[in-house]
Amino acid sequence: MGRPGGGMKLSRSPLLEERLPAWRAHFVMGLLLLGFAALLARSFYLQGVNKDFLIGQGESRYERVLEISATRGRILDRHGDVLAMSTPVKAVWAIPEDAKLTPAQVRQLASLLETDPRELSRKLAGERDFVYLKRQIAPDVAAQIANLKLPGVHFKNEFRRYYPSGEVAAHMLGFTGVDDAGQEGIELAMNSQLTGKPGGRRVIKDRRGQIVEDVESIKAPQEGKDTVLALDAKLQYLAYVQLKQAIAQHKAKAGGIVMLDAKSGEVLALVNLPTYNPNNRTRLSGAQLRNRAFTDTFEPGSTFKSFTVALALDKGNVRFDTPIQTAPGRLTIGSATISDAHPHGMLSVAQVIQKSSNVGAAKMALAIPAEEMWQMFDNLGFGQPLKLGFPGEAAGRLRPHKRWRPIEQATMSYGHGISVTLIQLARAYQAFARNGDLLPLSLTRVDAAPTMGIRVFTEQTAREMRAMLEMAVMPGGTAPKAQVPGYRVAGKTGTANKLEGGSYTNKYVASFVGFAPVSDPRLIIAVMVDEPSAGKYYGGEVAAPVFSGVMSGALRSLGVAPDALEKPLQMATIPPAKEEM
Amino acid sequence: MLRLNLILLAAVLISALADVSINHRARKLVTSYEREQERMRALEVEWGQLQLEQSTWATHARIEEIARQRLGMHTPRTNQIITANP
Numbered sequence: 065m066g067r068p069g070g071g072m073k074l075s076r077s078p079l080l081e082e083r084l085p086a087w088r089a090h091f092v093m094g095l096l097l098l099g100f101a102a103l104l105a106r107s108f109y110l111q112g113v114n115k116d117f118l119i120g121q122g123e124s125r126y127e128r129v130l131e132i133s134a135t136r137g138r139i140l141d142r143h144g145d146v147l148a149m150s151t152p153v154k155a156v157w158a159i160p161e162d163a164k165l166t167p168a169q170v171r172q173l174a175s176l177l178e179t180d181p182r183e184l185s186r187k188l189a190g191e192r193d194f195v196y197l198k199r200q201i202a203p204d205v206a207a208q209i210a211n212l213k214l215p216g217v218h219f220k221n222e223f224r225r226y227y228p229s230g231e232v233a234a235h236m237l238g239f240t241g242v243d244d245a246g247q248e249g250i251e252l253a254m255n256s257q258l259t260g261k262p263g264g265r266r267v268i269k270d271r272r273g274q275i276v277e278d279v280e281s282i283k284a285p286q287e288g289k290d291t292v293l294a295l296d297a298k299l300q301y302l303a304y305v306q307l308k309q310a311i312a313q314h315k316a317k318a319g320g321i322v323m324l325d326a327k328s329g330e331v332l333a334l335v336n337l338p339t340y341n342p343n344n345r346t347r348l349s350g351a352q353l354r355n356r357a358f359t360d361t362f363e364p365g366s367t368f369k370s371f372t373v374a375l376a377l378d379k380g381n382v383r384f385d386t387p388i389q390t391a392p393g394r395l396t397i398g399s400a401t402i403s404d405a406h407p408h409g410m411l412s413v414a415q416v417i418q419k420s421s422n423v424g425a426a427k428m429a430l431a432i433p434a435e436e437m438w439q440m441f442d443n444l445g446f447g448q449p450l451k452l453g454f455p456g457e458a459a460g461r462l463r464p465h466k467r468w469r470p471i472e473q474a475t476m477s478y479g480h481g482i483s484v485t486l487i488q489l490a491r492a493y494q495a496f497a498r499n500g501d502l503l504p505l506s507l508t509r510v511d512a513a514p515t516m517g518i519r520v521f522t523e524q525t526a527r528e529m530r531a532m533l534e535m536a537v538m539p540g541g542t543a544p545k546a547q548v549p550g551y552r553v554a555g556k557t558g559t560a561n562k563l564e565g566g567s568y569t570n571k572y573v574a575s576f577v578g579f580a581p582v583s584d585p586r587l588i589i590a591v592m593v594d595e596p597s598a599g600k601y602y603g604g605e606v607a608a609p610v611f612s613g614v615m616s617g618a619l620r621s622l623g624v625a626p627d628a629l630e631k632p633l634q635m636a637t638i639p640p641a642k643e644e645m
Numbered sequence: 646m647l648r649l650n651l652i653l654l655a656a657v658l659i660s661a662l663a664d665v666s667i668n669h670r671a672r673k674l675v676t677s678y679e680r681e682q683e684r685m686r687a688l689e690v691e692w693g694q695l696q697l698e699q700s701t702w703a704t705h706a707r708i709e710e711i712a713r714q715r716l717g718m719h720t721p722r723t724n725q726i727i728t729a730n731p
Contacts, residue, residue: 146700151693203690228700275679276672301705550726617720626728 127279128269133221134260136244137288139237139251141297142330142509148237148251150223150244154206155199160188162216169214176209177201199242200224225251227342229297232304235355236295236334236507238455239342249355250291250507253453260288292509294330299323299618303333306613307591311337314596314606320357321614322490324588326579328513329494329503332587332618334487359456361483362573362592365560366542366603368479369425370496370529373417375440376428377525384414384528390423397471402426402478418535420542420557422478429477430470437473438465443520444492445502446484452507460484479558486575490590493577496533496554497585500526530554534582537608543576546608548616550626552582555611557603562595571595576607580615583627589615 110118139148156177165173165188174181177198187195199222206219225240227233238249246255263285268277303321311319323333340352354360376382393407404422408415416424429437441447447462461483463472475481484492487505494502500521503514521529533554537546542557555578561568575592579585591607591614600606712718 145703146696149693149697151697152690226697228697229704232704232706270672274676276675278675298705305706305709549722620720626726 126268126270127266129264129266129282132263132265132285133223134262134285134287136223136225136240136260137258137290139258140290140292141295141300142293142332143296144292145297147229147233147293147295147297148225148227150225152203153200153222153224154203155220155222156197156201156206156209157218157220158188158195158197159193159216159218160190160195161193163188163214164216165214169212172212173197173209173214173217176205176212225342229300230343231339231341232335233295233297233300234339234342235336235357236293236300237342239345248353248455250293252455253507254291258288258291261286294325294328294332294506294509295334296332298621299614300333300335302617302621303335303589303614304339306610306617307335307337309613310593310606310610313598314593314600315598316593316606317595317597318351318356319591319593320360320486321592321610322357322487322590323614323618324490324494324505326494326497326585326588328510329491329505329517330510330513331487331505331507333614355454355456356592356594357486358450358454359458359485361458361460361485362575362594363482363560363563364479364484364489364575365558365573366420366422366425366478367489367556367558367575367577368482369417369420369477370533370556371440371444371492372425372429372432372437372477373413373532374496374521374525374529375432375437376413377528378521379432379436381431382413382428384532385412387412388416388424388427390416390421390427393423395423395426395474397426397430397474398469400471402471402474414532414535417532417556418538418541420536425477426474429473434465434468434473437476438462438468440520441476441482443502443518444495445488446482446492450487450491450505452505454507458485460488479560486590486592489575489577490588493579493588493590495520496526496529497579497588498526499523530582530585533578537578542602543578543604543608545604546576546578546611546615548580548612548619550628551580551616551619551624552628553578553580553612553615554582554585555579555608557608559601559603571597572601574601574603574606576603576611578611578615580619581624581627586622586624587615587618589618 133152136150138146138150141147170185170188171181174184177184179198184197187197197217209217210219222242223244225244227237227239229237234249236249238251238253239247240251241247244259246252246258251258261283264282266279266282267275268279270276303323307319307321310316319337321333321335322331324330325332334355334357336354336356338352340348373382377384382388387410389409390404390411391407391409393404395402402422406419408419408421408424411419411421411424413424413428415421416428441462447460449457449459451457463482468476472481491502491505494517498517500523501517501519503517531554533556534552535541536556537543537553543555546553546555546557555576558573558575558577560573560575562571562573563569564571573592573594574596575590577588577590579588589611591610593606593610596606
């Protein structure tokens with residue numbers, strides 16, 4: 065190339081000479097601008113319009129929402145002993161399509177799961193996408209299965225409820241289903257309190273599945289609250305053993321015990337038989353499941369005479385020593401006749417209780433207006449459920465007084481033609497064990513008991529009733545077998561024919577309700593034995609010994625000071641030849 | 646001017662490296678925190694199981710059986726009880 069000025073001029077290039085048309089440059093410029101505009105629009109679209117979707121997509125690649133499970137609350141007895149508790153277990157599930165196992169693997173898995181290998185193969189051959197192989201297995205077994213590294217077999221966290229006391233407190237506690245929701249008893253009654261609410265949190269996991277960053281807590285888990293029952297596990301066991309023994313001895317169909325704290329209205333023990341083991345509910349019948357003390361009503365029989373007599377005393381109709389003619393042991397009202405098991409002749413009011421005379425109670429009842437008698441039963445809580453929140457609580461039968469005929473009023477005075485639950489009966493006896501008032505019952509522990517309940521009888525009446533009921537357990541009464549060495553006890557027997565299909569059968573319900581120590585009553589125990597069929601059927605023979613056994617053990621275990629050193633009150637006996645009532 | 650730029654460049658580099666290392670350490674700490682939490686949960690489970698075991702060993706039926714059969718204990722009769730009044 066030569067220097068400028070020499071030879072050919074550079075600017076003389078023929079291409080430049082030819083002057084390209086201007087639109088070509090503009091066209092290229094336009095294309096470039098368009099390109100930038102497209103980039104801008106795209107980035108605006110990604111950053112602005114479609115932002116949320118993309119962020120979501122990105123997060124789903126590394127963020128995980130973890131569920132934080134909440135444990136169901138425990139059920140504790142009044143001293144804090146565990147009665148029911150949830151522990152984590154695993155459910156083993158599989159995707160049949162992925163779970164292609166060799167016969168040896170199937171056998172291994174079946175032996176760990178304790179199932180039949182053929183059953184397992186059948187499950188894995190199914191059409192479904194998801195199949196539970198076994199639920200609620202122990203965590204260590206699950207770990208062993210996980211070690212086998214079987215394809216398509218997965219685990220899920222679950223809870224299992226354990227009841228260390230087993231069948232002893234089964235009816236009181238109830239149980240939960242496989243999904244940890246209450247189905248019976250306290251588990252159902254207090255379900256909302258016991259149930260925890262699972263929470264959740266968002267985290268970032270790395271490639272190895274380790275959590276590397278806590279992003280946020282979506283919801284804090286709410287652990288289920290523990291429930292502290294009024295129940296005393298030791299007293300409950302005591303009652304269970306004594307009742308079980310009595311039922312076996314008397315070949316009875318069923319039975320129940322309720323123990324109340326007379327000072328606070330707490331339910332300290334509640335046993336029903338037959339019972340079941342809540343930890344293993346493979347074979348259950350309705351008869352085992354029923355919480356009889358709450359759901360089954362029965363005609364109470366003579367335990368009701370105490371209320372009739374108390375009302376007569378309260379109204380001033382009689383005094384404890386008023387004579388009543390019960391001879392000849394029969395009383396005809398209209399076309400019906402009521403009679404005593406043993407004819408007695410002339411009895412004082414106190415002796416009517418002591419000897420349990422139907423005729424005597426009926427005569428006192430007929431002197432009371434029906435409405436007042438109904439009002440008393442209603443005040444005592446009969447004919448209405450206790451509303452403790454227990455499932456299936458029965459009200460019992462108390463017909464409106466306007467429809468009472470005299471014969472019905474007479475039979476009700478000794479506990480026929482009326483039906484109650486065992487817990488209602490125990491509660492009503494509070495009126496005698498306390499000074500004529502009733503406290504509401506409580507299934508949970510009461511720390512500050514009300515000192516005064518709803519008054520039903522006067523203090524004077526309650527005091528006199530205590531003395532009369534004490535006579536009933538002394539020699540000459542119907543239940544000397546209810547005595548407790550070292551303590552003064554009081555109570556009343558009941559023996560009622562069972563009503564079946566509208567007529568009375570020769571099957572019986574034997575019962576006893578009483579309290580101790582009489583000088584300052586602490587415990588009320590009601591015992592009911594259904595259809596004793598080994599010969600004896602009187603409340604004093606069948607139920608009273610159970611009362612005595614449970615009461616003596618309970619008083620000793622609670623450390624109640626013996627009071628039998630005092631001389632018991634002497635009750636008036638009838639002086640000969642006096643006018644009849 | 647050039648020197649200032651170099652200093653700023655170095656500062657930016659150091660801060661960037663520090664950020665990376667702090668982040669890494671934070672993640673490691675979170676991981677070990679999670680591990681400890683996992684351990685806490687496992688211990689809670691174990692505690693629950695021990696509580697259950699304790700109440701199973703302490704059932705009144707078992708205590709009574711051992712007291713009566715193995716230790717030969719019995720309920721005192723009334724005349725064997727002396728009440729001490731405070």
